[in-house]
Amino acid sequence: MPLPKKALHALANPSPSIEAYEGSVRSGKTILTIIDWIRFIRNGPAGTLAMCGRTERTVINNIIIPMQEMLGRKRVQIKYGTGTAVILGREVHLYGANNEQARTKIQGLTLAGALVDEAGTLPESFMQMLYSRLSVIGAKLWLTANPEGPQHWLKTKWLDRARLWIDKHGLEHWSDDPNAMDLHRYTFVLEDNPALPPDYVERIKRAYTGMWRKRYIDAEWVVAEGAVYSSWDPTEHVVAHDELPRLQRVFSVGLDHGTTNPTAALALALGEDDLLYVVDELRIEDGPSDGVMSGRLRTWLRRLPMAPEWLVIDPAAASFKVKVAEDGITNVMNGENDVLYGIRTVSSLLEAGQLRISDRCHALITEIPGYAWSPKATEKGLDAPIKANDHSCDALRYAIATTETLWRPYLDAPT
Numbered sequence: 115m116p117l118p119k120k121a122l123h124a125l126a127n128p129s130p131s132i133e134a135y136e137g138s139v140r141s142g143k144t145i146l147t148i149i150d151w152i153r154f155i156r157n158g159p160a161g162t163l164a165m166c167g168r169t170e171r172t173v174i175n176n177i178i179i180p181m182q183e184m185l186g187r188k189r190v191q192i193k194y195g196t197g198t199a200v201i202l203g204r205e206v207h208l209y210g211a212n213n214e215q216a217r218t219k220i221q222g223l224t225l226a227g228a229l230v231d232e233a234g235t236l237p238e239s240f241m242q243m244l245y246s247r248l249s250v251i252g253a254k255l256w257l258t259a260n261p262e263g264p265q266h267w268l269k270t271k272w273l274d275r276a277r278l279w280i281d282k283h284g285l286e287h288w289s290d291d292p293n294a295m296d297l298h299r300y301t302f303v304l305e306d307n308p309a310l311p312p313d314y315v316e317r318i319k320r321a322y323t324g325m326w327r328k329r330y331i332d333a334e335w336v337v338a339e340g341a342v343y344s345s346w347d348p349t350e351h352v353v354a355h356d357e358l359p360r361l362q363r364v365f366s367v368g369l370d371h372g373t374t375n376p377t378a379a380l381a382l383a384l385g386e387d388d389l390l391y392v393v394d395e396l397r398i399e400d401g402p403s404d405g406v407m408s409g410r411l412r413t414w415l416r417r418l419p420m421a422p423e424w425l426v427i428d429p430a431a432a433s434f435k436v437k438v439a440e441d442g443i444t445n446v447m448n449g450e451n452d453v454l455y456g457i458r459t460v461s462s463l464l465e466a467g468q469l470r471i472s473d474r475c476h477a478l479i480t481e482i483p484g485y486a487w488s489p490k491a492t493e494k495g496l497d498a499p500i501k502a503n504d505h506s507c508d509a510l511r512y513a514i515a516t517t518e519t520l521w522r523p524y525l526d527a528p529t
């Protein structure tokens with residue numbers, strides 16, 4: 115496999131205890147950590163090894179399976195159900211860390227090495243605990259990350275304290291701070307990945323705008339501010355209801371349930387032009403009982419041009435889900451509630467012109483321009499939208515993010 119200059123540099127430098135590969139999407143960060151990791155498994159000190167990500171599933175999909183493709187299934191075996199894999203004969207523990215309790219899974223361990231994919235999406239407490247467990251002599255930690263906000267803990271407490279930083283232009287910065295961490299930071303951009311065809315690079319660049327572009331393409335740690343859907347343009351994204359194309363499928367109805375707040379439901383369909391359309395909206399402003407609400411929902415569902423394949427309900431609405439099931443609706447799914455993932459998906463569809471909204475969806479069309487990043491969250495280094503007038507926006511996220519595997523194959527877009 116051809117390695118870019120930056121990657122060779124990373125492989126050649128005297129080894130620090132932490133190697134951090136951060137920067138653009140698809141820039142080769144994960145592959146490079148895998149190459150380092152395989153070497154470490156062969157030659158590193160004896161002792162327990164850990165591979166970590168948001169969930170055990172993402173560790174398997176993003177790291178173990180690519181390793182299997184490189185080394186073969188014999189040398190990389192997944193022990194499903196045990197939370198381990200055997201790689202080159204060594205047992206490796208797999209950890210998902212998507213909440214504050216996750217650190218208790220590794221408390222008390224003595225580790226010789228760890229690899230963390232997408233470290234910025236893990237809790238800070240987990241990363242601190244992990245680092246403190248690497249007590250074997252010669253122990254090492256690899257991490258990858260995509261840029262987040264400039265106050266994010268991974269930047270301020272880890273990356274900014276690097277002893278050596280190779281920036282995105284390939285320039286070396288050595289820190290003279292006596293408190294610098296024994297960490298080498300490498301900032302990758304798309305051009306650092308020799309494997310990407312130029313038309314793919316162009317396509318992926320076009321899929322992001324605004325702050326997403328700055329973060330995921332330009333590898334800059336910039337704040338989320340202003341409108342969440344900054345590319346929203348009603349003249350491009352809103353379609354008159356009687357001009358909707360003929361529909362191939364109605365993938366889902368996404369529903370955000372409110373008791374004191376409004377309830378919103380939106381139907382997501384595929385047009386015969388292979389674009390996504392939000393074809394209709396149900397808004398219930400007052401908070402009727404679950405029974406009344408379920409009745410109104412069923413009446414509205416019957417009026418849709420096609421029955422939806424899935425009813426995707428906000429995971430918090432437990433009692434409403436029970437009611438809906440009692441009323442005979444069986445194709446119910448919990449909404450994917452990773453807010454940022456949902457926002458990113460909706461954003462790139464709007465940006466690519468692959469998602470249009472019927473002018474019947476009044477509340478959604480009213481909410482989108484006001485759906486904004488929270489300055490309070492930004493201060494804390496987090497990205498989160500302001501939680502007000504966001505009910506139809508939530509329903510949209512649920513409808514889209516939860517059924518991605520159904521609609522993605524129709525769209526000619528980078529994933």
Ligand SMILES: Nc1ncnc2c1ncn2[C@@H]1O[C@H](COP(=O)(O)OP(=O)(O)OP(=O)(O)O)[C@@H](O)[C@H]1O
Nearest residue numbers: 115116117138139140141142143144145146307309
């Ligand atoms: N040096 C290389 N030679 C050949 N293929 C490569 C090389 N580096 C990366 N690739 C390929 O490019 C693609 C993207 O690489 P990788 O998944 O490592 O990116 P990433 O930086 O981790 O992206 P993301 O931020 O999206 O996770 C993968 O399909 C990978 O196999």
Ligand SMILES: [Mg+2]
Nearest residue numbers: 143144145258
């Ligand atoms: Mg990656």
